[in-house]
Amino acid sequence: MQDDDEVGGRVTLAAVAKEAGVSLATVSKVLNGRSDVSDATRARIEGILDAHGYRRRAQGAPRSPLVELVFHELDSIWAMELIRGVENVAKENRATVVLTESGTRHAPSPDWIEGVLRRRPLGVVLVFSTLPEDVKRQLRSRAIPFVIIDPAGDPDPDVPSVGSANWAGGLAATRHLTDHDHERVAIITGPEDMLCSLARLDGYRSAMAMAGLEIDPELVRFGDFHVQGGFEHAMDLLDRPDRPTAIFAGSDLQALGVLEAARLKGLSVPEDLSVVGYDDVPLAQWSSPPLTTVHQPLRHMAEEAARMLLRPDDPGKAAQRIELATHLVIRQSTAAPKRA
Numbered sequence: 001m002q003d004d005d006e007v008g009g010r011v012t013l014a015a016v017a018k019e020a021g022v023s024l025a026t027v028s029k030v031l032n033g034r035s036d037v038s039d040a041t042r043a044r045i046e047g048i049l050d051a052h053g054y055r056r057r058a059q060g061a062p063r064s065p066l067v068e069l070v071f072h073e074l075d076s077i078w079a080m081e082l083i084r085g086v087e088n089v090a091k092e093n094r095a096t097v098v099l100t101e102s103g104t105r106h107a108p109s110p111d112w113i114e115g116v117l118r119r120r121p122l123g124v125v126l127v128f129s130t131l132p133e134d135v136k137r138q139l140r141s142r143a144i145p146f147v148i149i150d151p152a153g154d155p156d157p158d159v160p161s162v163g164s165a166n167w168a169g170g171l172a173a174t175r176h177l178t179d180h181d182h183e184r185v186a187i188i189t190g191p192e193d194m195l196c197s198l199a200r201l202d203g204y205r206s207a208m209a210m211a212g213l214e215i216d217p218e219l220v221r222f223g224d225f226h227v228q229g230g231f232e233h234a235m236d237l238l239d240r241p242d243r244p245t246a247i248f249a250g251s252d253l254q255a256l257g258v259l260e261a262a263r264l265k266g267l268s269v270p271e272d273l274s275v276v277g278y279d280d281v282p283l284a285q286w287s288s289p290p291l292t293t294v295h296q297p298l299r300h301m302a303e304e305a306a307r308m309l310l311r312p313d314d315p316g317k318a319a320q321r322i323e324l325a326t327h328l329v330i331r332q333s334t335a336a337p338k339r340a
Contacts, residue, residue: 016052020045031141039134046137066121067306070100070108072128076225077253077281078298079127082149085302086125093310095122105194107131113138123309125149125302130156147305150196162305162322166196169294169326170203170248173276176292176328177246178211180336182274186219186244188233188254197222200250200278219244223254230257238265238273245337246274252284255291259333270335280329290331297324 017024030045067090102108124146148161187204190197223229249255255277277293284291
């Protein structure tokens with residue numbers, strides 16, 4: 001970029017630097033997504049650039065034919081479904097998928113952004129619930145499109161994202177149990193700070209209300225989407241003298257933990273306890289018994305996210321939300337409760 005480049009055809013970068021009271025080098029750092037600029041200075045410069053209608057030019061260093069897929073944990077059971085979905089679309093576009101593990105379930109770690117700016121991929125698919133403002137700003141400053149796949153949250157409205165109908169999934173799972181005459185239905189949803197967990201819980205509550213059933217607060221548990229969490233909550237629930245006759249687990253992994261707890265308690269599934277999972281990962285059909293579960297279209301979600309990045313007209317052009325349908329898959333882990 002030349003020092004006298006025009007911004008939106010109205011003002012030069014030198015004029016932007018003068019108006020912001022900074023050097024031209026500082027303006028260049030902001031435009032190139034460098035991190036060694038204070039937040040206040042960055043915000044001032046970007047405000048001036050926005051006011052003058054600046055849009056980053058497409059020219060510059062060539063893009064790498066890469067799609068970067070970023071997880072906070074690669075060992076999750078549904079990670080492979082997401083990888084396959086992104087890989088399907090990347091192959092169609094002659095691109096290669098690069099996997100990165102970084103951060104927590106909420107956002108990538110701060111050092112991730114420096115690496116992705118160096119790699120200059122065609123785009124980034126992130127499996128997180130949100131992105132910090134400075135990360136969004138730096139990706140946009142380098143014209144690197146990004147999309148969030150969020151089985152785990154509800155991103156900001158200015159972030160392109162693909163999710164699924166969590167409330168409807170929770171409703172369908174619980175209605176299946178109440179339609180089979182279960183009255184004491186427990187739920188082990190996900191972490192309390194994740195909106196997908198709350199949406200599935202709201203679906204459970206709606207189904208219980210539709211069936212005219214009161215909810216025992218002791219039967220509502222927040223898990224962690226992993227086997228151990230489902231196992232521990234189920235062991236506690238099944239120790240109760242008024243134990244539930246059915247458990248809706250907010251993930252298939254938690255449901256596997258519930259099945260193991262039932263086995264240790266000497267309970268037969270589904271004769272003594274009905275269990276419903278969530279996700280419909282391939283392992284669900286091979287559990288013992290095969291698991292009734294809510295199908296979350298993980299691979300399709302990943303495909304849609306990759307297409308949002310790689311569309312030929314204008315990749316990542318505008319924030320949009322795609323929400324895909326869920327549906328119940330009935331197998332052998334649910335039945336009507338035994339009557340005394």
